[in-house]
Amino acid sequence: MKLAIDETRCKGCNLCTKVCPYKIFKEGKRPNRKGIVVPELDRPERCTNCRLRNLYGRQLCGVCQLTCPDQAIHWTEEEPYEPHKVAIEY
Amino acid sequence: MTRTEFWQGNTACAEGALAAGCNFFGGYPITPSTEVAEHMAAKLPKKGGVFIQMEDEIASMASIIGASWAGSRAMTATSGPGFSLMMENIGFAAMTETPCVVVNVQRGGPSTGQPTMSAQGDMMQVRFGSHGDYAIIALCPATVQEMFELTVKAFNLADKYRVPVFLMADETVGHMREKILVPDKVERVSRKPFVPGTPPFRTTDPDLVPGFPQFGTGQHVHVTGLTHDERGYPAATNPGLHMALVKRLVDKIENARYEMADYDIINPDAEQVFVAYGGPVRTVQQVLHDSPNNDIGFLRIRTVWPFPENALAEFRNARRFLIPEMNLGQIAREIERHVKVPVKSIPKLGGELHTPAELVAALEAKQ
Amino acid sequence: MSFDDWYRQDRLPHIYCAGCGNGTIINCTLAAIDQMGWKKEETVFVSGIGCSSRAPGYILTDSLHTTHGRALAFATGVKMANRDLHVVVFTGDGDLAAIGGNHFIHACRRNIDITVVCMNNQIYGMTGGQGSPTTPKGCLSSTTPYGCTETPFDLCELATAAGANYVARWTSYHVKELEKAVKVGLETPGFSFIEALVQCPTAFGRRNKFRQVADHVEYLKVHSLLRAKRDRMLEAGEHIPEDMFVVGELTRRNRPAMGVKP
Ligand SMILES: Cc1ncc(C[n+]2csc(CCOP(=O)(O)OP(=O)(O)O)c2C)c(N)n1
Ligand code: SF4
Ligand code: SF4
Ligand code: SF4
Ligand SMILES: [Mg+2]
Numbered sequence: 170m171k172l173a174i175d176e177t178r179c180k181g182c183n184l185c186t187k188v189c190p191y192k193i194f195k196e197g198k199r200p201n202r203k204g205i206v207v208p209e210l211d212r213p214e215r216c217t218n219c220r221l222r223n224l225y226g227r228q229l230c231g232v233c234q235l236t237c238p239d240q241a242i243h244w245t246e247e248e249p250y251e252p253h254k255v256a257i258e259y
Numbered sequence: 260m261t262r263t264e265f266w267q268g269n270t271a272c273a274e275g276a277l278a279a280g281c282n283f284f285g286g287y288p289i290t291p292s293t294e295v296a297e298h299m300a301a302k303l304p305k306k307g308g309v310f311i312q313m314e315d316e317i318a319s320m321a322s323i324i325g326a327s328w329a330g331s332r333a334m335t336a337t338s339g340p341g342f343s344l345m346m347e348n349i350g351f352a353a354m355t356e357t358p359c360v361v362v363n364v365q366r367g368g369p370s371t372g373q374p375t376m377s378a379q380g381d382m383m384q385v386r387f388g389s390h391g392d393y394a395i396i397a398l399c400p401a402t403v404q405e406m407f408e409l410t411v412k413a414f415n416l417a418d419k420y421r422v423p424v425f426l427m428a429d430e431t432v433g434h435m436r437e438k439i440l441v442p443d444k445v446e447r448v449s450r451k452p453f454v455p456g457t458p459p460f461r462t463t464d465p466d467l468v469p470g471f472p473q474f475g476t477g478q479h480v481h482v483t484g485l486t487h488d489e490r491g492y493p494a495a496t497n498p499g500l501h502m503a504l505v506k507r508l509v510d511k512i513e514n515a516r517y518e519m520a521d522y523d524i525i526n527p528d529a530e531q532v533f534v535a536y537g538g539p540v541r542t543v544q545q546v547l548h549d550s551p552n553n554d555i556g557f558l559r560i561r562t563v564w565p566f567p568e569n570a571l572a573e574f575r576n577a578r579r580f581l582i583p584e585m586n587l588g589q590i591a592r593e594i595e596r597h598v599k600v601p602v603k604s605i606p607k608l609g610g611e612l613h614t615p616a617e618l619v620a621a622l623e624a625k626q
Numbered sequence: 627m628s629f630d631d632w633y634r635q636d637r638l639p640h641i642y643c644a645g646c647g648n649g650t651i652i653n654c655t656l657a658a659i660d661q662m663g664w665k666k667e668e669t670v671f672v673s674g675i676g677c678s679s680r681a682p683g684y685i686l687t688d689s690l691h692t693t694h695g696r697a698l699a700f701a702t703g704v705k706m707a708n709r710d711l712h713v714v715v716f717t718g719d720g721d722l723a724a725i726g727g728n729h730f731i732h733a734c735r736r737n738i739d740i741t742v743v744c745m746n747n748q749i750y751g752m753t754g755g756q757g758s759p760t761t762p763k764g765c766l767s768s769t770t771p772y773g774c775t776e777t778p779f780d781l782c783e784l785a786t787a788a789g790a791n792y793v794a795r796w797t798s799y800h801v802k803e804l805e806k807a808v809k810v811g812l813e814t815p816g817f818s819f820i821e822a823l824v825q826c827p828t829a830f831g832r833r834n835k836f837r838q839v840a841d842h843v844e845y846l847k848v849h850s851l852l853r854a855k856r857d858r859m860l861e862a863g864e865h866i867p868e869d870m871f872v873v874g875e876l877t878r879r880n881r882p883a884m885g886v887k888p
Contacts, residue, residue, distance in 0.1 A: 177639070178638060178639045180639070180643075180644035180645070181644055182644045182645030182827075182839050183645075183838075183839065183840060184645065184650075184839060184840060184843065186840075187840045187843065187844075188799075188801075205644075228628065232801055232802065234653070235629075235650065235653045235654055235657060235801040235802070235805065236650050236653075236798075236801050237649070237650070237653070238642060238645065238646055238647060238648065238649025238650045238653075239638075239639055239640070239642075239644075239649055240630065240633060240638055240639075240649065240653070243630065282707075283703070283706070283707050285702075285703060309706045309707060311702065311706055313699060313702070313732075314699075314728050314729060314732040315728065317696060317699065318696065318699035318702070318728075318729055318732070319699075321692065321693070321696045321699035321700040321702075321703060322699055322700070322702050322703035322706070323703060324692075324700060324703060325672070325690065325699075325700040325701060325702065325703025325704040325705075325707065326703035326704065326706065326707035327703075327707075328688075328690060328704060329670075329703070329704045329705075329707035329708040329711060330707060330708060331707040331708075333703070333707070347693050348692075348693055348696065351692060351693050474670055474688040474690075474704065474708070474711065475667060475668060475670070475688065475708055475710065475711050476667065477666070477667035478688065479666060479667075479686050479687055479688060480688055480689075481634075481682065481683055481688075481689045481691070482688075482689065482690045482691065483683065483691035484691065484692065484693060485691065492637065492683070493683060493691075
């Protein structure tokens with residue numbers, strides 16, 4: 170699973186940066202086009218739900234999503250892993 | 260088939276509600292309307308309906324609006340002080356187009372006034388008492404028979420037009436006892452069905468009434484007292500939308516006023532014409548009965564709001580309208596707006612009906 | 627399904643200010659409802675007036691956004707008219723305890739089968755930050771510019787004294803606990819009251835030295851006293867600091883209730 174912040178909804182309150190046990194959300198640095206400083210994700214693959222949701226078949230942790238007052242945090246299914254063909258140019 | 264009973268007006272009102280299929284009553288005791296609640300408390304549970312005594316009249320009005328959205332034919336009954344408390348939620352019912360019936364057995368006001376005495380002092384309050392522009396329907400019974408029949412009618416009009424409908428009785432009619440013919444069955448009009456998937460507050464019908472999306476039927480309707488768009492979503496800062504919504508709420512009632520007008524005309528060629536509703540109707544009837552020449556006109560109104568001004572025009576020879584009311588001339592002023600000839604208000608406060616002699620004196624007086 | 631499926635997606639983002647705790651409380655409530663397996667067509671949300679009371683407008687069920695303070699009276703009508711409906715009320719501290727105080731105690735007394743979630747931001751948020759019946763002593767608001775001097779209500783004690791079957795208090799920090807408490811409330815027949823202390827950065831935080839939203843949430847966290855701990859402290863005769871408030875399940879009982887689905 171892939172963690173993402175919906176920029177159309179986030180109001181930049183930074184509550185997610187407070188509640189994640191892994192400190193995945195970091196305060197953003199630059200305002201977006203709406204003037205909102207959306208948090209950045211620091212190695213989101215560490216998130217419990219990213220790693221284990223499909224294994225357990227249910228939502229895990231999810232504290233950031235419950236806390237986010239603006240319903241801006243969600244997960245999307247990732248493309249299944251495909252081994253890359255490496256074209257080697259001599 | 261009918262059966263004959265000897266009932267008090269308030270009993271007839273409650274029985275009319277039951278006959279009309281009322282299955283929810285939320286109320287708070289107040290003289291002179293309490294018998295309506297007491298009768299409903301005794302009868303409703305046996306018929307599978309709900310009677311609930313709320314903590315005040317604000318809550319009573321709220322409860323019947325909630326019950327109406329959950330699909331009930333819902334009613335409350337009160338008098339002046341309670342009626343004043345209901346005003347905010349009455350506006351909510353008008354704004355949200357919630358069918359419901361409110362009985363006001365009027366007593367002397369202002370304030371606590373004369374709890375056990377008769378009055379018609381709330382006739383303007385019922386029309387304009389809540390803030391903002393809106394429209395409602397108000398019916399005035401003059402007999403115990405009409406307490407029954409107009410209550411039935413109130414439910415049907417409420418469902419047909421999706422609007423709060425008021426039975427504006429007075430203590431005289433509410434507490435008098437007389438013979439009444441009770442029908443086995445009464446007419447029942449249903450709410451306009453809702454077309455699933457359409458915006459809940461849109462209507463393209465000429466009557467301007469949208470279908471009713473009852474709670475619990477999967478329509479996911481949002482009901483708000485805020486100015487709302489056709490989806491029911493708040494749109495409180497859109498001037499055009501507010502104008503269109505409020506105009507529709509008023510027009511759906513005002514445009515139908517000839518259709519729902521309910522009145523009797525006696526001696527349309529008369530020059531002197533009484534206009535009355537509720538208790539004073541009875542004194543006018545006595546005056547007409549005693550009059551030797553049968554030349555007094557009488558307009559007896561049952562639907563006071565929306566006001567059936569077309570009925571006034573039927574008295575082509577009228578030189579004067581005389582309006583006995585148990586207030587200081589509330590409907591007289593409405594009548595003045597519609598006629599060119601003099602309108603004489605015959606006000607009476609204190610809780611007693613006009614005597615025939617008082618009306619005869621007014622008739623004979625030049626001014 | 628997840629709680630996100632209960633939102634009217636076409637209405638988001640909502641009107642709440644950045645960092646307003648109300649959105650968190652709606653998430654937790656919807657998450658609890660989602661777990662109940664209720665259908666949308668048998669669930670009705672009712673509210674009064676205030677920022678908190680705007681919540682039902684964002685939820686994809688039948689919803690009734692009523693007049694200030696009267697939500698419980700409307701909800702009583704809905705529930706008694708059709709007991710098959712699950713009725714959940716969102717309210718604010720002003721809506722519930724000031725103008726609606728009488729309806730609150732009577733709904734508790736009747737023990738009517740409704741669940742009430744009160745977003746207590748200790749202020750009148752929507753009207754711009756006036757003092758409410760839960761504004762703590764000393765706090766600043768536009769109508770208590772020298773500090774509030776009146777004693778605030780303890781809404782949970784009020785609900786318990788008035789007869790509610792289930793009473794709990796949490797904060798916008800305790801999202802998991804709150805979700806669980808709402809779920810127990812939904813499961814409990816009779817009147818369930820869940821108070822959620824929330825931050826209102828715009829009308830409360832700004833005037834009361836919470837510069838950052840997170841500071842206020844931190845305050846709520848560190849001033850929460852778990853009920854079990856409070857009981858131990860009471861037993862040991864220890865002093866409970868006045869700025870602490872109890873969180874947890876405070877009342878759970880099975881008194882006769884009204885309007886329960888047959
Ligand atoms: C009868 C009435 N009085 C006053 C108001 C104005 N008003 C709107 S919201 C509000 C206060 C709401 O406070 P609260 O319930 O705590 O909700 P919050 O906005 O804090 O969530 C007031 C006084 C109103 N709408 N209706
Ligand atoms: S909690 Fe939600 S709204 Fe607030 S910063 Fe994080 S993603 Fe944005
Ligand atoms: S689900 Fe939990 S671990 Fe994952 S990002 Fe959110 S708070 Fe962090
Ligand atoms: S004023 Fe306060 S309660 Fe209202 S939306 Fe803003 S932060 Fe929330
Ligand atoms: Mg508040």
